[in-house]
Amino acid sequence: MKKLLLTAVSAALLWGQNPNAESLLNEFKTQGGGPFDAKRGEAAWMQENLIKGEKMSCVTCHGKDLTQGGKHYTSGEAIDPMAPSVTKTRFSDLKHTRKWFKRNCKEVYGRECTPQEKGDFMLFILSK
């Protein structure tokens, strides 16, 4: 019970400023995902895949430290930090989030991510 309460409190803290994020996580749950795990999300964030002969991972463009900005690996265009604590607009537009999950999973994994994977990524990002 105590553990459950703690989980609920930390979840509220995590998502308190991101009601949108919570609704997207619920969407992933209805699609068969969950429970989600930030650690698994972090490992997947670092995982390198060989795509079109190049080693790709989320880090390639977003970097390892989510509180820092990233840089697109070919164009050099700046990417705002993924951490919601820094970039307050993260998950404020779910159409935007869905669009970029689709594009970036294909770029880095060569396929769309599963609802489970997307939820894990989100918990990792929300923890920053």
Next chain:
Amino acid sequence: MTRTLIILTLLSTSLLADWSDLFERKNGIEPVTNAAYNKACGDCHFPYQPGWLPARSWQKMMEPKELEDHFGDNAEMEEEERLEMLKFLVDHSAETSSYKRSKKILASIKEAESPLRISQTRYLERKHEEIPEKLIKQEKVKSLAHCNRCHEGADKGNFDDDDVVIPNYGRWDR
């Protein structure tokens, strides 16, 4: 009488201001005022004004398969957004524009061609031929695709020579 004069003066001044504004802007390329376009395209790159290419180029670029490999990146969109962007691009394409640079770039493109890279049209190549390659390929510029890294008024549709500042070189004065 005085009041009429004042009103007339004000009217003519505002008319003149509008005309000169119009005249100046016709010299460049029609600027984009569509916030959704600036967001959808500007998320990743300089949001090129639609007047840089003919409608047939935009139609090709915005095909779903083409967007999945958009100059090496996946830029696919939901159908609703794709169609909205395509409409905006076609409605403001070079053929529809009375701006100088739209007319010039159009004249440099063969009718049978539908180029996707603005920077590789004859007009753009000609306009940049004097710029040393090392200034273009340097880290801060990378390629001609990044208009606003040197053209300070790029987002306003101003591509005049005297508004060019090249990183590690300075103002492009000839």
